[in-house]
Amino acid sequence: MRIFLAPMEGVVDHPMRRTLNAISSLPKGNAIDVCVTEFIRISDQPLPSRVFLRSCPELLGKDNYSVRVQLLGSNPEALALNARKAAQLGAPAIDLNFGCPAKTVNKNKGGACLLDETTLIYEIVSKVREAVPATTPVSVKIRLGYQERDSYLRNAEAIEKAGANELVVHARSKSDGYSPPAYWPCISEIKQHIKIPVIANGEVWSLDDYLLCRKQSGCADVMLGRGLLAKPDLALAIKAHINGYQHIPLNWRGIAQYLYQFFLETSELYPAKYTGNRLKQWLHYLQRNYPEAQKLFKEIKHSRERIYIQNRLQRDITNKAQ
Numbered sequence: 001m002r003i004f005l006a007p008m009e010g011v012v013d014h015p016m017r018r019t020l021n022a023i024s025s026l027p028k029g030n031a032i033d034v035c036v037t038e039f040i041r042i043s044d045q046p047l048p049s050r051v052f053l054r055s056c057p058e059l060l061g062k063d064n065y066s067v068r069v070q071l072l073g074s075n076p077e078a079l080a081l082n083a084r085k086a087a088q089l090g091a092p093a094i095d096l097n098f099g100c101p102a103k104t105v106n107k108n109k110g111g112a113c114l115l116d117e118t119t120l121i122y123e124i125v126s127k128v129r130e131a132v133p134a135t136t137p138v139s140v141k142i143r144l145g146y147q148e149r150d151s152y153l154r155n156a157e158a159i160e161k162a163g164a165n166e167l168v169v170h171a172r173s174k175s176d177g178y179s180p181p182a183y184w185p186c187i188s189e190i191k192q193h194i195k196i197p198v199i200a201n202g203e204v205w206s207l208d209d210y211l212l213c214r215k216q217s218g219c220a221d222v223m224l225g226r227g228l229l230a231k232p233d234l235a236l237a238i239k240a241h242i243n244g245y246q247h248i249p250l251n252w253r254g255i256a257q258y259l260y261q262f263f264l265e266t267s268e269l270y271p272a273k274y275t276g277n278r279l280k281q282w283l284h285y286l287q288r289n290y291p292e293a294q295k296l297f298k299e300i301k302h303s304r305e306r307i308y309i310q311n312r313l314q315r316d317i318t319n320k321a322q
């Protein structure tokens, strides 16, 4: 089975992918099998290489994991052109986003609103499939529908017919937003309807959630988003269970070491006025499982001072009680 790290715009950037992959590394390989960039919005023009490299610095080949490039838009020709460019730059696969619920994105005819336009989805996927080499997989990410959970079977069928290699299903409609539950049994219907691999996504926060999702969706492959941010060793825990070995949960001290490195990387990458923002955002997710994250957040929430935040993190790393 494979574990995908979900694309999350404004959250799962290069430092986050690096950190989560580092946490998930195994003696042989990595518990995270596939990563996807945040979406790159395509309007009518071919984008310059620097845009792809900014979203996906992994294309430079310095990281020990690879990342699919995700495109979002509604113009089949422009998407095809940019997909080809991403493939030429070394993208191991192209992912197409038909799930984004953001108002501005949908207003510009991108993301989830296309779920009501099966013919256009078909056209986009076929054009992109034709544009990239046969050796470059094209994956597609959908929700169950736009206003209602009503378009998933016809969209899945069109996506398969258009030549996509894989389908990721976020088991909610656009209107469902990000609120529980995720409708995993609908993924099972899709799975029975098409032959390409289907990856289940939505609301997997723990090993127990994964096992229930697997049972209800019929998918062994899973994509983890917020769950992996809230429990950074979740991929390790799932793989350990599947492969029958013991997993020792990562304690707060261990996590703090990764947070420290993550803080340094994000501080280098983003302007000084945003210092600490990415760390605080991550702490928001971590609070779900670690009371220490809440404590740390309270103590640094008003600070943009690099040294202060570093010292505070250092305290959690050296604190033997944790």
Ligand SMILES: Cc1cc2nc3c(=O)[nH]c(=O)nc-3n(C[C@H](O)[C@H](O)[C@H](O)COP(=O)(O)O)c2cc1C
Residues within 6 Å of the ligand: 006, 007, 008, 009, 010, 011, 037, 038, 039, 070, 097, 099, 100, 141, 170, 178, 201, 202, 203, 204, 223, 224, 225, 226, 227
């Ligand atoms: C802040 C945020 C940003 C997201 N950005 C993207 C994105 O760029 N592309 C995409 O396909 N999905 C995006 N998603 C959706 C996630 O990939 C995923 O489908 C969703 O969070 C459900 O999975 P989860 O319950 O494991 O988090 C985003 C979700 C969130 C919460």
